[in-house]
Amino acid sequence: MALFHSSLFPVVVIAAAVSAGLIRACWPLLARYALARPNARSSHTIPTPQGGGLAVVAGTIVAALAGAAVTAEPMLALWPLAGAVLLLAATGACDDLVHLSVTPRFLMQFIAVGVVVAMLPDETRIVPLLPWWIERAALLVAGVYMVNLVNFMDGIDWMTVAEVVPVAAGLWALALLGALSASESIVAVALLGAIIGFAPFNRPVAKLFLGDVGSLPIGLILFWLLLQLAARGQLGAALLLPLYYLADATVTLLRRLARGDNVLQAHRTHFYQRATDRGFSVGDVVALVFLVNIVLAALAVGAVAAASAWISGAALALGGATVAGLLLHLARGKR
Numbered sequence: 001m002a003l004f005h006s007s008l009f010p011v012v013v014i015a016a017a018v019s020a021g022l023i024r025a026c027w028p029l030l031a032r033y034a035l036a037r038p039n040a041r042s043s044h045t046i047p048t049p050q051g052g053g054l055a056v057v058a059g060t061i062v063a064a065l066a067g068a069a070v071t072a073e074p075m076l077a078l079w080p081l082a083g084a085v086l087l088l089a090a091t092g093a094c095d096d097l098v099h100l101s102v103t104p105r106f107l108m109q110f111i112a113v114g115v116v117v118a119m120l121p122d123e124t125r126i127v128p129l130l131p132w133w134i135e136r137a138a139l140l141v142a143g144v145y146m147v148n149l150v151n152f153m154d155g156i157d158w159m160t161v162a163e164v165v166p167v168a169a170g171l172w173a174l175a176l177l178g179a180l181s182a183s184e185s186i187v188a189v190a191l192l193g194a195i196i197g198f199a200p201f202n203r204p205v206a207k208l209f210l211g212d213v214g215s216l217p218i219g220l221i222l223f224w225l226l227l228q229l230a231a232r233g234q235l236g237a238a239l240l241l242p243l244y245y246l247a248d249a250t251v252t253l254l255r256r257l258a259r260g261d262n263v264l265q266a267h268r269t270h271f272y273q274r275a276t277d278r279g280f281s282v283g284d285v286v287a288l289v290f291l292v293n294i295v296l297a298a299l300a301v302g303a304v305a306a307a308s309a310w311i312s313g314a315a316l317a318l319g320g321a322t323v324a325g326l327l328l329h330l331a332r333g334k335r
Contacts, residue, residue, distance in 0.1 A: 015193025053214010092212030170297030278333025
């Protein structure tokens, strides 16, 4: 098993090469037709091309297929996932270009997440205490939240890179422990490579943004991978890996609800956004987020390796304290 997963390094390289190559090839079109223009909620000050996520999605799919070919791992069972990813990529592309209204965006998201949830075998349970239909409905809502969460948090340069790289690498490490199947680990490392290929173009000050064409399908892929992890009895690890994103977005959402804000409108009140208004540079913020995500990934791997409910709970508590410390640090601003 370890030999198989160590052989996936070429998948990372292929994904990065495809992602970076497509960005180079499409650069003139993106610069001309897909500019993100600054507004009151933006973190950038000059019009910047967006749509780099299209290359990330393509790199992930191509590299996953290449990995399946090299390892002889059957991937046909994942065609519904690929279809759902492409559906969200198309939805995001339309939103980037013509700004879709809320209703069609959510409709497409619920359809895509519904496909992913329907892929679970009927006997699979995440929280057995809940009735089956309540659990499935909760997973549907959680998946749509995860899709939007990645979109919400993709608000400054390298933020998605600082999240996806540690999470995907953590999933790869968990696959070495048998917590994911071979096909799932191929998807994880393909996503890792594709986001690495995108990273040089998004480094502060970014020359290219992901756009919704990238953030929405990335959220879906991460949800599917974390769902597989939870389905194998590793709910603690599945919560630890995205914990910073979950905490920042959820606390911000609850604050906005308490103030009576329209939570469907774009804003820049996330902890990481407010930190850049309070003295932190973009580089400071993404470095802190990246380091905390490495800690969370290490805690997730340790919890799975220990195979103990007590240690898993302790790791989750320690991860929560670490994330809370980061949020408080960002909220105070740089002194």
